[in-house]
Amino acid sequence: MAVEELTALEKCLGLKAGKYSSRAQGSCQIPVLQTNKGPSLAGLATIASHLVTQARKEELLGKRRAVVQQWLEYRTTRIDRLTSKEDVRTALKDLNSYLEDKVYMAGNAITVADILTYYGLHPFIADLSIQEKETYINVSRWFSHVQHYPGVRQHLPSLVFIKNRIYTNVH
């Protein structure tokens, strides 16, 4: 899963495919990238930052790097550990209120935080019913926005968001 995402991110950044492997750590699988020169890198957030620097697209790390790092960490510590439906709902609720006044996760431009959160949330959002999508309207708006950002979606199927809201009394 994580390896697939990183390959998608590589394509999105216009990089050549790197050599990945997975390592089990506790209950999680951690992606490992074997770099040409130097040591191998482990962990989704680390590799993602490395790839962005590699592609010389530092703007994707955001003007406020700390915020981006924070969301990368959120991605690995929180989104990747969502197991129960209840967990997913709480996380989406949090994100929904966070995204209320934001177009992107950090700042006014797309960052790796958006891309990786998008990849991470994709399976959960795909499971949502139309009504739930409308309940998390801010997440839906952000998600639909990111998936339409050129190059980001890659192999993932485009999820449908209804343009005319049905349950208008829900916010």
Add this chain to the structure above:
Amino acid sequence: MTSPVRALCLSSRSTKSRKTPTVRSPEQSQAMRAVMGFGDLKSAAGLRVLNEFLADKSYIEGYVPSQADVAVFDALSGAPPADLFHALRWYNHIKSYEKQKGSLPGVKKPLGKYGPVNIEDTTDSAAKNAKEDDDDDIDLFGSDDEEEENEDAKRIREERLAQYESKKSKKPALIAKSSILLDVKPWDDETDMAKLEECVRSIQMDGLIWGASKLVPVGYGIKKLQIQCVVEDDKVGTDVLEEKITAYEDFVQSMDVAAFNKI
């Protein structure tokens, strides 16, 4: 928007030509008549519409900032209040593009081309008209300077308007009508059926036309009156008819609907 319109706008912009063709296909002119907008963007109500519109969208149009956003942004008199957080989020986001305003993609259109359908744009009508006059992009009828062309455009526009109106007025001609067969029963064999029929036929209502009738023997010399009528569904209901017919209680004992067919 359809691409021909955009192409037209672009060409008029690039060449500054004032002789752009003024003939448009009917569906284009109809599309242009579709009412869109946010109402008055300077009012609280207009801002609420904008807020509602932006709840599930990041931009006014599509997935990138464009001139559509700039147009609406410029129409606002300032940042929306904090309780309209969708509008405020969008406002702050677009504000971050302030420096690249001119280079954002797309062509600026009048405010009435954006936003939810069925709400008319009323933002600063006077100011908008003035803007429209000096803005090439929204000079959709081309040529303001040349009288002749202008008249031509006007004439074509009026023609199309008339065409559209007549088309529209023809539509309601499809009124739902029904053909009803009524059974009207007298009290006994001594009831004057001719008089009864006369009474029934004397009922006159808008959207009611009486048709053929006949007397059908029921038994013991009693006959009932079977009469056809055509009604417009919106204007005449069977209950109203029944009420009126049974009002002639000297002759009519009861009334039934024998058949009811939509035409």
